[in-house]
Amino acid sequence: MKQIIYILLLFPITLLAQESNNISVVQSPNSYDDGFSIAIQYEHQNNIIYVGPELYHFPKLNNIDYTHLIGRFGLNANLKVIRFYAGTRIGGIYRQERVHALLGLEAGLDINITKNIFIGASYASDMKTDSKLWGNEDYHTVNSGFVRLGFKF
Numbered sequence: 001m002k003q004i005i006y007i008l009l010l011f012p013i014t015l016l017a018q019e020s021n022n023i024s025v026v027q028s029p030n031s032y033d034d035g036f037s038i039a040i041q042y043e044h045q046n047n048i049i050y051v052g053p054e055l056y057h058f059p060k061l062n063n064i065d066y067t068h069l070i071g072r073f074g075l076n077a078n079l080k081v082i083r084f085y086a087g088t089r090i091g092g093i094y095r096q097e098r099v100h101a102l103l104g105l106e107a108g109l110d111i112n113i114t115k116n117i118f119i120g121a122s123y124a125s126d127m128k129t130d131s132k133l134w135g136n137e138d139y140h141t142v143n144s145g146f147v148r149l150g151f152k153f
Contacts, residue, residue: 018078019046024120024150026054031144034061041148047078050085062134067094068102083110083118093130100130110150120148 026039039056051073058066074087089104108122124144131137 019044020152021045022052022118022150022152024148026056026146026148028144028146031058035059037061037066039146041072041150043072043150045076048076050074050076050087054089054091064095064133066130068092069094070102072106074106081112083112085109089124089126093128095130095133100128102129103127108146110148116152118150118152120150122146122148 022041022043022045024041024043026041028037031037035058037056037058039054041052041054043050043052045051051071054068054070054072056066056068056070068091070089070091072087072089074085077084084107086107087105089102089106091102093100093102104124104126106122106124108120110118110120112118122145124146126142126144127139128142129139131140
């Protein structure tokens with residue numbers, strides 16, 4: 001009976017022990033019609049969760065520079081070569097010297113190329129409150145696809 005209790009207590013610790021820190025460069029290829037955008041993400045992850053910030057910049061989006069800083073938090077499913085993840089996105093959009101709220105969901109997958117390099121694709125659906133800059137709506141929803149190149153350390 002003691003062995004079963006020890007196993008039940010130690011099993012979650014072994015799951016949490018598999019930690020990594022990642023830096024990724026992110027691009028949204030479906031937004032090329034509006035110009036070039038780029039993001040950088042830092043991510044701390046273990047076998048269960050991931051957490052980290054993202055800084056995204058899109059010059060002259062609808063003739064107004066767009067920058068957002070968000071926090072990302074979610075769940076992982078790590079296989080040997082592929083990682084699946086889904087989570088939340090919350091933060092602020094900086095446009096015309098004002099900050100607007102952003103709240104969203106994301107899901108994606110990463111494929112390990114080497115032990116320290118991966119590529120990924122993701123989908124995000126964000127509710128953004130910067131609509132008042134060009135209309136009467138309080139918010140609008142943006143659905144985006146992203147690709148990324150990441151480095152583990």
